[in-house]
Amino acid sequence: MSGPARVTHASTRAAVLDLIRAAGMISRVGLVNATGLTGGTISTVVRGLIDEGLVAETGHAESTGGKRRVMLQLNHFARYAVGVHLDDARITYVLTNLGGAVVARISRAGAIGDDLDAVVGRVAREVDAVVDSVGVERDRILGLGLVSARPSALHDVGRSLERATGLPVLLDHDATAAAIGEHWSGGVGATSTFAALYMGSGIGAGVVLGGTTYRGPSGHIGEIGHACLDVDGPRCPCGGRGCLEVLAGPAAVVEQARADRALARAAGLAGGRSKASTPVSADFAAIGRAARQGDARAVALLERSARYVAAATRTLANLLDLEVLVLTGPSFAIAGSVYLPVLRAELDTAFIARDVHPISVRLSPAAASASAIGAAAIVLQSELVPRRQGLRLPDDLAAEEPPVFQQFAR
Structure with a gap:
């Protein structure tokens, strides 16, 4: 990838660990080249990471005439994190390993109308269930x-959950979490400028x-659902x-479908399924x-909705000069096959930097549970690779040598 993009960390240890994670496999020499640190410093840091069980030596690079380099990679099962996405329609729970791979997942009905104590008690029990399902020791959960x-x-739910589960709890926005999950799990390049376009009951x-x-500053970056596409259009709750969102978001699509009696019957929206009794994301899924x-x-x-979403996304892509756009969230998990080609066509023809670099547009393979996965990744990132001004990650971490073998709702 091009440009002066910079990834920074709170310590040399964090930077080295993040380089190993992002590369998949890399040697000590590769780490020296990537960081500019001395061989002695890299050896000391790597030795500490191995002693902690976070990194393992695995295999050798192809020989280039001298001694073959020992490759390093994350010990993916050294630590775990729990992610929980509270959504009107569903509560999704995941347990991920250190590399962000899901090792257990459950999904339950949403908690609309439940009081704080009921939500906390339920979530705590279901967190226990997902952890117990794979027998992970609690002291390995970050x-x-x-x-x-x-x-x-x-905030109140988070504080109560800390007491109920005995685990530190971090809070974040569901769309931001989805983007962090894509980044942590290696779905995009280490220094890519990208957005995760998230659609559940709304769009962000x-x-x-x-x-x-x-x-x-407020944690509400990326509110693309409130991009104005018609200055004389209907009033939005914002x-x-x-x-x-009011022109073509999931709620608007559901309202338009209900106005078409034949479509409402075909999708199962008629009869007893009223607007009040069914979450928007569930009706949109239908x-x-x-x-x-x-x-x-x-x-x-x-397809009409997709054209509006594509127009707003083109503005986002042009403002940020995006390299990658990932469609994610439960509504894209259901209808992504309709939206994806429309967005690709829009960005292929109207992305302002298309002659300089392409923009990759794809559907997340874990769109339905992306925010829960990202919630767990937030914990991993916070505990293991906190960020500040510091070292730059190179664009291609694996280029040094080929190894013998590769191992509530929006």
């Missing part, structure tokens, strides 16, 4: 990440600039007019399933 579309409303975006997550089964009205409705 903490619990808790995310929703309204993280500011989670998590943003990573040059490998560093950007949250903004106070503006013609926002993407429309997505109808489209996947070939209902032309459902396809047309989603």
Whole structure:
């Protein structure tokens, strides 16, 4: 990747660990070349990481005429983290290993209307269930990440969960969490400027600039659902007019589908399934399933929504000069096959920097549980590679030598 992007860490140890994570496999010489640190410093740091069980020696690089270099990689099962995504429709729980891979996952009905004590007690029990399902020792769990579309409303839940589970709890925005999960698990380049476009009941975006997550002063970065696409459009709850969400977000799609009696019946939205009784994301999923089964009205409705989403996303891509855009979240998990080609076509023809570099647009393979995975990644990142001004990660960490073998809702 190009440009002066910089990833920074709170310590040399954190920087080295993050380089090993991002590279997948790398030698001590590779670490020296990537960091500019001395061989002695790298040897000392690596020895400490091996003693802690965080890093393991594994295999050798191909010989280039001298002694073959020993390769290093994360010990993926040295530590774990729990991620929880509170959504109107579902509560999703994951347990991930040090590399961000999911080792256990459960999903349960949402907690609309439940009081604080009920939510905390339920979440604590279900966290225990996901941990016990794989028999991981509690002292190897670094903490619990808790995310929703309204993280500011989670503080009381978070404090109570710390007492109930005995785990440190970190809070964040669900779209930001999804972006962190993609970055931590190696889904994008180490220094890529990218966005995770998240769609559940609403639409938002998590943003990573040059490998560093950007949250903004209030933590509400990436509110693309409130990009104005029609200055004379309908009033949005945010106070503006013609926002993407009121024109073509999941709630707007559901409302438009209900106005079409034939489509409402085909998607299962008619009868007893009223607006009040079913979360928006659940009704949107029903429309997505109808489209996947070939209902032309459902396809047309989603394609109309996709054109609006593509127009707003083009603005986001142009403002940030994105290199990668990942579609994620439960609504894209259901309807991503309709939205993806529309967004690709828009960015192929109207992304301002397309003659300088392409923008990769893809659907996350873990779109349905992306925020929960990202919540766990927030814990891993906070505990193991805290950031500050410091070292730069090179664009291609694995280029030094080829190894013998590779190992509430939005």
